[in-house]
Amino acid sequence: MKRLVLIVEGETEENFVNNILRPYLCSKGIYNAVQCFKTKHSKGGISKYSYIKKDILNIIYEKDVIVSMMIDFYRLPSDFPGFSELLDSQTHQEKVSLLEAKIKEDIEKTQKQKFSNFIPYIQLHEFETLVFSSIKGIESLFERNEFNYKGFMDVIQKFPNPEDINNHPNTSPSMRLKKIIPGYDKVIHGIGIIQAIEMPILLERCPKFKIWIDSLEAVLRQG
Structure with missing residues (x-):
């Protein structure tokens, strides 16, 4: 095998x-x-x-x-x-x-x-791209008063395909997340968010x- x-x-x-x-x-x-x-x-x-x-x-x-x-x-x-x-x-x-x-x-x-x-x-453009597949992941870990809900939804609406989010140092997926979620940490939060989104949505988006x-x-x- x-x-x-x-x-x-x-x-x-x-x-x-x-x-x-x-x-x-x-x-x-x-x-x-x-x-x-x-x-x-x-x-x-x-x-x-x-x-x-x-x-x-x-x-x-x-x-x-x-x-x-x-x-x-x-x-x-x-x-x-x-x-x-x-x-x-x-x-x-x-x-x-x-x-x-x-x-x-x-x-x-x-x-x-x-x-x-x-x-x-x-x-x-990086692992954090997957986080922008759905609001479902962030809402599973954070209350709406703990992150910029409108900011996140604006990104989703602007980029129906999260893979199109660019790789500029100020607007890369990871930089956007740090602005949207105070204290965001890739290692601590990333996997939990992706698990909540689930693979079928990641594959669709x-x-x-x-x-x-x-x-x-x-x-x-x-x-």
């Missing part, structure tokens, strides 16, 4: 894999082992592509393994394959799709072989995220 190994940036993403993704796959009848590998050198974000590449290569040759990753597009280092080819005219989805393709191309080119067991994934989850499900069902 194939097992899934996900390379992630930090504790919140690790909790997502263990507490949300794994139970979701089980609910779909997929009982393959799902393991999480938190990359080193990621405090404050990934600083070099070479770190992620090394992690991928350390795992990808293992028997019956599917390797994927969950890293943020926001503040992605410019040394990632394909970064210099990004154009302002491209949509966010087009940009990350190009980067994902170039990462896989780089791995296969340097190793001189194809890796059908490698599924790159870059989160638009975040199309790029859905493509990734569907691809993982499909390859794991192959045996």
Whole structure:
């Protein structure tokens, strides 16, 4: 049986894999082992592509393994394959799709072989994007007088697809949340909010995220 190994940036993403993704796959009848590998050198974000590449290569040759990753597009280092080819005219989805393709191309080119067991994934624009899928998550943890309800709803209405929320330092998903919820902490609050929203809503609201989850499900069902 194939097992899934996900390379992630930090504790919140690790909790997502263990507490949300794994139970979701089980609910779909997929009982393959799902393991999480938190990359080193990621405090404050990934600083070099070479770190992620090394992690991928350390795992990808293992028997019956599917390797994927969950890293943020926001503040992605410019040394990632394909970064210099990004154009302002491209949509966010087009940009990350190009980067994902170039990462896989780089791995296969340097190793001189194809890796059908490698599924790159870059989160638009960061993990906090998922929080903006629904007001349901925040309301499960906070009373309305504890956060800026109107501010949150304004963002949802402006961005029907949360993955379109931009990656400017002042308006990235994480910065918006810190303004909307005083004392918001990604590690403390992030997973609880996402759990309350639940996967079906995340998949409905975040199309790029859905493509990734569907691809993982499909390859794991192959045996």
